[in-house]
Amino acid sequence: MLAKQVDSLLAGESNPTGQLANAAALLHEAMGWWWTGFYLVKDGELQLGPFQGPIACYRIKQGRGVCGTAWQENRTVIVPDVEQFPGHIACSSMSRSEIVVPLRNDKGEVVGVLDIDSKELATFDEEDGRWLEEIVHIIERHTVTPQNCKL
Numbered sequence: 001m002l003a004k005q006v007d008s009l010l011a012g013e014s015n016p017t018g019q020l021a022n023a024a025a026l027l028h029e030a031m032g033w034w035w036t037g038f039y040l041v042k043d044g045e046l047q048l049g050p051f052q053g054p055i056a057c058y059r060i061k062q063g064r065g066v067c068g069t070a071w072q073e074n075r076t077v078i079v080p081d082v083e084q085f086p087g088h089i090a091c092s093s094m095s096r097s098e099i100v101v102p103l104r105n106d107k108g109e110v111v112g113v114l115d116i117d118s119k120e121l122a123t124f125d126e127e128d129g130r131w132l133e134e135i136v137h138i139i140e141r142h143t144v145t146p147q148n149c150k151l
Helices: 002-010 016-031 065-073 126-143
Strands: 035-042 045-052 077-079 097-104 110-118
Touching: 002 016, 002 126, 016 035, 016 045, 016 126, 045 065, 045 110, 065 077, 065 097, 065 110, 077 126, 097 126, 110 126
Parallel strands: none
Antiparallel strands: 035 045, 035 110, 077 097, 097 110
């Protein structure tokens, strides 16, 4: 149901920043996560994009933390306990578990990531990963086009 809501919310809109902001708001409100948002690849690093939740890190290098790892490895990363993840970037000590899903352009290159944090341990599992990947594909279809592959 949430995937259909995201699709409907983004359809027909041409403002990618607004689309990502509303997608983050919808996911955040519907699921009640601690932090929900996007980091976008710009100038060789992930830079903070639209989000919902407390303040966040501005920039993340490739391979650093959960977001940088998902970007570098071009795959969804699920972390049940962030304190057990080598190199975790603690933007907030309240974050306990995390999932990061890459956003890709039509060439399969990562142009950003969807980052979601929870205040609870082991919030995310493989099923969450599959659904969030489906939602990210919807977001990609609406925001990452050949004419707009950089978001």
